[in-house]
Amino acid sequence: MYTLLYNIGEIVQISISKEPFKTQSLMRDLHILNNGAIVIKDSEIFDIGFNDEIQTKYANTVFSYKFDVKGNSVVPGLVDAHTHPVFAGDRVHEFAMKLDGKTYMDIHKAGGGIMYSVNCVKNANESTLYESLNQRLNKFLKSGTTLVECKSGYGIDTENEIKMMKVIKRAQDHMKISIVSTYLPAHTIPPGMTENEMANLICDEEIPIVKKMIEQGEINPEQIDVFCEKNIYELESTERILRAGKSIGLEGNFHGEELNCLNSCVMGGNLGVRSISHLEYTSDEDIAAMRDSKVCAVLLPSTQYILHLPIPPVRKMIDEGVIVALGSDFNPNAWCYDMKFIMNLACVNYRMNMPEALVAATLNAAASIGRSHLYGSIEIGKKADLLVLNCANWEHIIYEICDSPISLIFKHGELVHDFSN
Numbered sequence: 001m002y003t004l005l006y007n008i009g010e011i012v013q014i015s016i017s018k019e020p021f022k023t024q025s026l027m028r029d030l031h032i033l034n035n036g037a038i039v040i041k042d043s044e045i046f047d048i049g050f051n052d053e054i055q056t057k058y059a060n061t062v063f064s065y066k067f068d069v070k071g072n073s074v075v076p077g078l079v080d081a082h083t084h085p086v087f088a089g090d091r092v093h094e095f096a097m098k099l100d101g102k103t104y105m106d107i108h109k110a111g112g113g114i115m116y117s118v119n120c121v122k123n124a125n126e127s128t129l130y131e132s133l134n135q136r137l138n139k140f141l142k143s144g145t146t147l148v149e150c151k152s153g154y155g156i157d158t159e160n161e162i163k164m165m166k167v168i169k170r171a172q173d174h175m176k177i178s179i180v181s182t183y184l185p186a187h188t189i190p191p192g193m194t195e196n197e198m199a200n201l202i203c204d205e206e207i208p209i210v211k212k213m214i215e216q217g218e219i220n221p222e223q224i225d226v227f228c229e230k231n232i233y234e235l236e237s238t239e240r241i242l243r244a245g246k247s248i249g250l251e252g253n254f255h256g257e258e259l260n261c262l263n264s265c266v267m268g269g270n271l272g273v274r275s276i277s278h279l280e281y282t283s284d285e286d287i288a289a290m291r292d293s294k295v296c297a298v299l300l301p302s303t304q305y306i307l308h309l310p311i312p313p314v315r316k317m318i319d320e321g322v323i324v325a326l327g328s329d330f331n332p333n334a335w336c337y338d339m340k341f342i343m344n345l346a347c348v349n350y351r352m353n354m355p356e357a358l359v360a361a362t363l364n365a366a367a368s369i370g371r372s373h374l375y376g377s378i379e380i381g382k383k384a385d386l387l388v389l390n391c392a393n394w395e396h397i398i399y400e401i402c403d404s405p406i407s408l409i410f411k412h413g414e415l416v417h418d419f420s421n
């Protein structure tokens with residue numbers, strides 16, 4: 001089945017040579033093709049070229065659908081590199097606590113935060129969790145995100161972590177949005193246990209069970225995550241858990257340098273992890289380690305904004321050649337799934353320019369979860385995840401706060417949302 005998008009004012013390709021990611025000044029080079037057209041065959045981009053040339057070349061092709069883009073722009077589907085969308089319960093009261101001056105750790109110590117969600121997830125069954133995940137992920141897709149990373153992490157014990165990963169697998173199997181699943185066994189330490197006891201339990205008991213469940217096709221995590229933080233999982237236990245995950249084939253993708261500087265990127269670099277998220281307290285040594293080991297830095301500007309955390313050294317990361325990606329960190333602490341707003345925050349608060357933010361929210365975000373060979377740019381052979389805008393300048397997707405210039409959303413070549421009327 002062929003689909004044609006023609007009269008496209010600007011096709012924001014991001015890459016034209018199947019680059020796996022972009023760094024430094026290349027992040028400003030979006031490879032925009034003016035007056036173009038795109039041919040989609042089934043779920044993939046089949047051809048791209050100037051409008052006139054494509055119309056002539058495919059004059060005899062029967063298109064199932066033809067869309068006149070009327071001089072407007074087309075950008076790749078957005079990619080969200082970090083989310084916690086499987087949860088139950090309501091933590092709006094914590095927002096009030098934060099406005100009253102309580103810190104993330106104050107709430108955590110008072111039994112709120114992650115532990116609150118853990119208790120709610122324990123009491124929720126798989127169907128309830130799936131229903132709410134389904135509703136949330138539909139909103140992600142509607143906002144322009146076509147590929148998303150989803151973490152477990154509110155299970156804490158083996159039974160509930162597996163329950164969460166089964167729910168994520170169900171979403172992978174049934175929903176249109178593409179999902180990369182991440183196993184997050186070490187998100188907090190339950191009362192009555194020590195960091196060391198939890199790390200032993202995860203490495204010696206839980207990971208072998210997870211391995212078996214993966215082999216049986218019941219769950220599908222590709223990455224392992226740890227909340228590496230002072231007084232939670234510190235360097236030694238984080239490394240141990242990441243290594244145990246690696247031994248069963250899971251890529252490291254962990255939370256680091258969010259509230260304190262532990263130099264976890266040096267450890268992560270040595271271990272060869274794929275990505276590290278948050279990074280508000282990243283040191284120069286950490287930046288060098290991420291650059292040298294090609295670890296993706298996943299920045300989460302909504303969490304930094306909500307928790308009044310310091311601005312991470314983003315300009316330095318980009319200048320030094322770190323692969324910089326963006327994520328929404330959607331979770332009960334930071335209720336934002338809209339990558340358009342995340343890009344706006346990254347530009348205004350992190351001083352990224354708009355091309356850098358778009359690369360970070362497409363190709364580099366896809367790289368941070370091992371999918372940039374399929375997603376994150378408009379190139380022949382990649383998946384046809386495309387956003388048609390209602391304007392000639394693509395920058396509106398970042399500029400318009402609380403509004404959306406998206407007119408059509410194509411997921412794997414299929415028109416899944418039409419906001420044009």
Ligand SMILES: N=CN[C@@H](CCC(=O)O)C(=O)O
Pocket residue numbers: 084113114117227255258303329331332333
């Ligand atoms: N920092 C650790 N984990 C989450 C927060 C989860 C929560 O507060 O429920 C994050 O990425 O922000």
Ligand SMILES: [Zn+2]
Pocket residue numbers: 082083084255329
């Ligand atoms: Zn997180």
